[in-house]
Amino acid sequence: MTTAIRRRGPDADGAWVDTDRGVALGHRRLSIIDLSPGGAQPMESADGRYVIVYNGEIYNFADLRADLEAAGQAPGWRGHSDTEVLLAALSAWGLDRTLAALNGMFAFALWDRAEGRLSLARDRMGEKPLYHGWVGQGEQRTLLFASDLAALHAHPAFRPEIDPASVSQLLRFGHVPDPASVYRGVGKLAPGTRLTLSADGGEDAFVYWDTLSEYARAAGEARFRGDAIEAVDELERLLGNAVLRQSVADVPLGSFLSGGIDSSAVTALLQHNASGPVKSFSIGFSESAYDESPHARAVAAHLGTDHQELIVTPEDALAVIPDLPGIYSEPFADSSQIPTYLVARMAREQVTVALSGDAGDELFAGYNRHVHAHRSWPRLARIPRPLRRLAGRAMTAVSPARWDAAIGPLVARKAVGVGEKMHKAAGVIASRDGDALYATLISVNPDFRExxxxxSEKDGFEGRALEIVAGLPLPDRMMAMDAIHYLPGDILTKVDRAAMAVSLETRVPMLDVDVIRFAWSLPADMKLRDGVSKWPLREMLYRHVPRQLIERPKQGFGVPIHDWLRGPLREWAEGLLFDSAASLDEYFDRPAIAALWQRHLSGAGNHQHRLWPILMFQAWRARS
Structure with missing residues (x-):
């Protein structure tokens, strides 16, 4: 099982087995802190009570170590790893108090030898994955858990069975949302949760961090009450501290730099505190509409980083696609997974750890949906819905190709898929309310059932979840839902799997717990100030990088899948969609997909977002 996930930890492996009690813990190590055998896992606590296997980093481990020492609760340290500090905290404080004290990204399995209990735990926001499920029957019933489904496949008792509900979710969102997985009986431990299983068969699930409740509290009773300048000052202090904490490593470290606001902010703070040029990495494309490398190059030149860039040809990107089902152990269909993997692979040639700017959009209202919810929806909602629905039908009566022909020349030179955006806007206009608006905007394919x-009848949005944040302004409700849905399911999954496929650890300073709480405490009209998104983050960045290097229309980290499907990927796609061996009919409506495919080929519409999840599922299924 550990050999199956060697890419996540190529430096060493280890196993701890208690045959009498039927417990086996395995670990693959990517050595980051304390490269000596003193940091090896599985690791036992100094008092012999606990054994742990753990993936991730505890960024405040030095502070925890000092607290333990000050209280006289520190063991005789064997090394300087965060794993050893974690175990010492568990011995001194117990599991739940320790979880509350941790600031980091992690997934771990902890065996309590004294109580005969196994506990699984995952970090607050879901940066690190943890799959788990039961296999076998009777006395042979066994709990399996791992960072990757590939490890479960390696167990002889594992019998994978695809959950049809997960296919529905994949088509709608482009990923299988937590806590489900693509397989029946296998789940992902929800972020901010620990699950404890005892020898008598008892299970105790405890949510030590409830994201929506934390968001509601931060935006309510703990709301930031300073002025705008004080907000920028506090953000710079907190994010600067987070970057410092996450820069601790005994191996080379660098940063991803796209030239956008988030990655530029993280890189600027990293460089500000560095003794020499930090290594920064960006990727560009020969297609100008997708190429941000000149912007990254300009920011790097201003900051003085040791900048590396890779200009990718279509052939380079296309060569990655056959590997995607292996990189993502369950179907995953955000096409920006391709450039993410390529930049991670390039960075790994020089560093073992890379800081990223991920989560800036989710925390500081960086997506168009947040802007629309703040600025446009209040006015739109005053129009009677029957009139809005009529306008929506009129917009969809014009094909995307005709919209492209009519409007394309009038908008920004680099605009892509204007017609498709007009059709999505039609759905937005007709939305029942703000929450339905979010459900439409977050769906890559609102018509997935066709x-x-x-x-599946499941829609992926729980009523209780929306109730917890019901009293917040719509942009805040959207950002709260992003935090439990889009961020862990798409963004963090994309980055973790792509980076770990090349044995690169990525760290996300924006998800430092102090930064999260502060961001959530800011009123929506401070994040979206004068129609400008991410206002505090922008203003903080302008203290380090000239405004003119940053200000430009938001550009996604994507690739021209729509064109490739009509050209170099056509044969590959048609083989997956229509080859009888692919068993399309088991889950999909073949005539509906054939019609969709023909509309895409003809140019009558850009249907890459509807087709890509199906293709990724079929490619994954053919490989698994």
């Missing part, structure tokens, strides 16, 4: 033989 493509399935047996669509």
């Amino acid at each position: 493509l399935l033989r047996h669509p």
